[in-house]
Amino acid sequence: MPFELPPLPYDYAALEPHIDEQTLHVHHDKHHQTYVDKANAALAGSEWANATPDEILRNLGKLPDDRRTAARNHVGGHANHTFYWESMGPGKGGEPSGALASAIEEAFGDLAGFEQAFTDASVNHFGSGWSWLVHDGSTLKVISTHDQESPLSSGLTPLLTCDVWEHAYYLKYQNRRPDYVAAWRNVVNWDKVAERLS
Numbered sequence: 167m168p169f170e171l172p173p174l175p176y177d178y179a180a181l182e183p184h185i186d187e188q189t190l191h192v193h194h195d196k197h198h199q200t201y202v203d204k205a206n207a208a209l210a211g212s213e214w215a216n217a218t219p220d221e222i223l224r225n226l227g228k229l230p231d232d233r234r235t236a237a238r239n240h241v242g243g244h245a246n247h248t249f250y251w252e253s254m255g256p257g258k259g260g261e262p263s264g265a266l267a268s269a270i271e272e273a274f275g276d277l278a279g280f281e282q283a284f285t286d287a288s289v290n291h292f293g294s295g296w297s298w299l300v301h302d303g304s305t306l307k308v309i310s311t312h313d314q315e316s317p318l319s320s321g322l323t324p325l326l327t328c329d330v331w332e333h334a335y336y337l338k339y340q341n342r343r344p345d346y347v348a349a350w351r352n353v354v355n356w357d358k359v360a361e362r363l364s
């Protein structure tokens with residue numbers, strides 16, 4: 167079954183003023199739709215056409231050579247954006263709690279240690295890509311990936327992501343990626359991150 171663009175899980179204006187309505191329209195309706203369309207084109211007629219995005223990204227090495235790069239870019243782009251929308255929510259932000267808070271303290275010392283590591287990864291990433299909180303099987307880590315590379319392809323479990331492609335922030339923040347990353351923290355859906363961890 168072909169991939170379909172999932173609806174944005176909240177109203178386009180719901181993340182204002184941190185993530186603006188116009189950016190969400192262009193980012194979701196245009197950029198994400200294009201990844202969906204190209205992912206479908208990349209897999210059409212192959213034995214992978216009915217696989218889920220996660221199955222494909224975990225098994226990129228098994229894809230035929232002539233489809234692997236397109237799958238990494240476009241199935242990755244589709245999955246990463248779905249994951250990003252769900253990493254945010256209206257009225258979110260704040261701090262993690264429970265087992266997630268404990269895991270963050272264990273890995274980063276305290277929440278501030280995590281925030282610093284995640285912000286550094288987001289602000290300092292060169293070019294287009296993503297910053298991630300992942301679980302590597304034993305602990306939490308902050309990593310970044312280039313273009314549309316998914317942590318799933320490295321055997322990691324993603325928990326939280328921030329899109330640092332310019333299209334994610336340029337309309338409102340222009341070249342000020344640090345301002346976007348600081349604002350994005352106000353809409354992080356920690357409930358979703360905790361659900362992914364469990």
Ligand code: MN
Pocket residue numbers: 193197247329331333334
């Ligand atoms: Mn994007």
